[in-house]
Amino acid sequence: MSLRNSTSGPIKTVSFHQNWSAYAFLAPALVILFLSLLLPAVATLLMSFTDVSFLKPTSFVGFDNYIKLFNDTRFQQAVGNTIHYTIGVTFPTMVLGLLAAVALNQKVPGRMAFRTIFYLPVLTSLIAAAVVWAYVYEPYAGPLNGVLTRVGLPPQPWLQDPSLAMNALIIMAIWRDFGTAMIIYLAGLQDIPNDLYEAARLDGAKGRDIFLRITVPMLSSVTFYLLIILIVQTFQVFGAIYVMTQGGPLGSTETVVYQMYQTAFGYTEFGYSAAMSTVLFLTILAFSIIGTRIMRRKDV
Amino acid sequence: MARLELSNVSKSYGAFDAITDVSLAIEDGEFAVFVGPSGCGKSTLLRLIAGLDPISDGAIRIGKDDVTRRPAGTRSVAMVFQSYALYPHMTVYDNIAFPLQMERRSKGDIRQQVEKAANTVHLSTRLKDKPSKLSGGQRQRVAIARAIVRKPKIFLMDEPLSNLDAALRIEMRTELTQLHKELGATMVYVTHDQLEAMTMADRIVVLNGGRVEQVGRPMDLYHKPVNRFVASFIGSPPMNMLRGKVKAIESEYYSFEAPGIGTIVIDGLAERLKVGEEVVLGIRPEFLAPHPAGSEPLVKIGVVPRSVERLGAQTIVHSAIEAQNFTCIFAGDQIVEPGRELNVYCDAANIHVFDAAGTTVSRK
Numbered sequence: 001m002s003l004r005n006s007t008s009g010p011i012k013t014v015s016f017h018q019n020w021s022a023y024a025f026l027a028p029a030l031v032i033l034f035l036s037l038l039l040p041a042v043a044t045l046l047m048s049f050t051d052v053s054f055l056k057p058t059s060f061v062g063f064d065n066y067i068k069l070f071n072d073t074r075f076q077q078a079v080g081n082t083i084h085y086t087i088g089v090t091f092p093t094m095v096l097g098l099l100a101a102v103a104l105n106q107k108v109p110g111r112m113a114f115r116t117i118f119y120l121p122v123l124t125s126l127i128a129a130a131v132v133w134a135y136v137y138e139p140y141a142g143p144l145n146g147v148l149t150r151v152g153l154p155p156q157p158w159l160q161d162p163s164l165a166m167n168a169l170i171i172m173a174i175w176r177d178f179g180t181a182m183i184i185y186l187a188g189l190q191d192i193p194n195d196l197y198e199a200a201r202l203d204g205a206k207g208r209d210i211f212l213r214i215t216v217p218m219l220s221s222v223t224f225y226l227l228i229i230l231i232v233q234t235f236q237v238f239g240a241i242y243v244m245t246q247g248g249p250l251g252s253t254e255t256v257v258y259q260m261y262q263t264a265f266g267y268t269e270f271g272y273s274a275a276m277s278t279v280l281f282l283t284i285l286a287f288s289i290i291g292t293r294i295m296r297r298k299d300v
Numbered sequence: 301m302a303r304l305e306l307s308n309v310s311k312s313y314g315a316f317d318a319i320t321d322v323s324l325a326i327e328d329g330e331f332a333v334f335v336g337p338s339g340c341g342k343s344t345l346l347r348l349i350a351g352l353d354p355i356s357d358g359a360i361r362i363g364k365d366d367v368t369r370r371p372a373g374t375r376s377v378a379m380v381f382q383s384y385a386l387y388p389h390m391t392v393y394d395n396i397a398f399p400l401q402m403e404r405r406s407k408g409d410i411r412q413q414v415e416k417a418a419n420t421v422h423l424s425t426r427l428k429d430k431p432s433k434l435s436g437g438q439r440q441r442v443a444i445a446r447a448i449v450r451k452p453k454i455f456l457m458d459e460p461l462s463n464l465d466a467a468l469r470i471e472m473r474t475e476l477t478q479l480h481k482e483l484g485a486t487m488v489y490v491t492h493d494q495l496e497a498m499t500m501a502d503r504i505v506v507l508n509g510g511r512v513e514q515v516g517r518p519m520d521l522y523h524k525p526v527n528r529f530v531a532s533f534i535g536s537p538p539m540n541m542l543r544g545k546v547k548a549i550e551s552e553y554y555s556f557e558a559p560g561i562g563t564i565v566i567d568g569l570a571e572r573l574k575v576g577e578e579v580v581l582g583i584r585p586e587f588l589a590p591h592p593a594g595s596e597p598l599v600k601i602g603v604v605p606r607s608v609e610r611l612g613a614q615t616i617v618h619s620a621i622e623a624q625n626f627t628c629i630f631a632g633d634q635i636v637e638p639g640r641e642l643n644v645y646c647d648a649a650n651i652h653v654f655d656a657a658g659t660t661v662s663r664k
Contacts, residue, residue: 193383199387203446217389
């Protein structure tokens, strides 16, 4: 009894003191987060219930912007384009990143050089990369069509044909993002104990079985993490489209974020754009929550 | 099951020789234990047998087959790893079934074999669990079941009990010995624990610095170590080592002068030593008694106990002679007071003599 009395006081004091220190250290970050994220998010949500355009008096419109949004065929096309882009970028990026990581996890000559080369696109400026790729896709003087012509294939209007433009953007995004996937997979691969591979070899497993039965399942947490990161990232694609296609031709590369930008700053319909932004935010939030829950369940 | 034969096996990593010219035969159905201190090459040798690392020189035969250049999965060996190496994403059933799945056996056959192996290691009720739900001992059993399900010619075990607590280790030691009897399998077991080696092995292979120091039955190694290394490695607490010199030789009687003790007379040595030659005298702690006992000539040694450990069945007395640790094991009820000098006695026939190079001077 006396022991309990003698220890309860000091423990509480230390805990209280530690909390204060923790809050003091967190405060600057919390203030910045509040001003840069939470405040604009709440302002956007409020704006989505108005017809604010800065050209006329603002009035409260309730759910009108949302009702308009779900009946807007242009928005539906943008959602379709975004899903096309997301699926087109996410899965090939992950597969290529995994294959590159597995290859460069072996003791092959020059693996450090290859790792650097594959990761370099991630470090380049998106705008600079987009300008270079716009040149690569250029229909008359572009090197891609130059190669096609040389091997006897017809040149293609990569960014001018509605059926090709989105895929052209996807290829550029894969080129830029697979280095990230490779680095994350490499970290995951190095976490797999070598004993498991040795046990599998002794159990008679060969390359394909080891890859499918050991490597891939052991990387499932990394795969889920990458999947969520890439979905969230590709859902918000803007820069490359702004530089290379401006959403064209015929709206074939207009994604949700690009349309949000156009609606707000092109047509000055800030309220309507805010409603799009809110829907996008809720979609991404839903993916993040589902992904986090799956990952947590897998960890258990 | 099969015989395992290593012929002049060597393994080098650059300039470092991990294994040097090891030749060894392990008979069909034998339980052989590789024992030695950390870094002696015992696990490396096991990996060479498994095919996980290529050998630099020599040959390995399993039964009639030369498997020297065969890859790991084709040697018909199964290995239990120190870390268990269970596949964490698979259930116990799939872990055990994995080697059979790799052989593309039918589902019915796999189920039958897995259930049989699980029964052998008492895991039938845990087949649907993931390894993370199992205790250390149960994980160890899964690893053993995964090894036995393949019916390999040779079982290799790399310190399989070192991650278990003391009580479980003793239990698993008995179970493994029992399993060896049931299966009649050829087993090669690696450990740094001489107690495990003594209790489990049909034959012990003592390794040091990548070389085989001695191969023999446990009690042969205990009573007739070929050199100082084996003498001090086998037995716990280790053999007491006292420096001395040959003082005189009269017929079969050798007199040794050992600082801190005086003159010790030993007879029956087969090899000739020269007067003045430096030697080391080895006495096992358990062969020392607090009263004169045994056959003549008896050796009397005066010690001052520094500390006394009472283990119940035994009393371990720690002292020092000429700055060398000197340990005695007495009966549990022996009264010993630290700091108070006492005489201990040893039958001279139980004293080992090692020459200056550390080789045992044999007896007739």
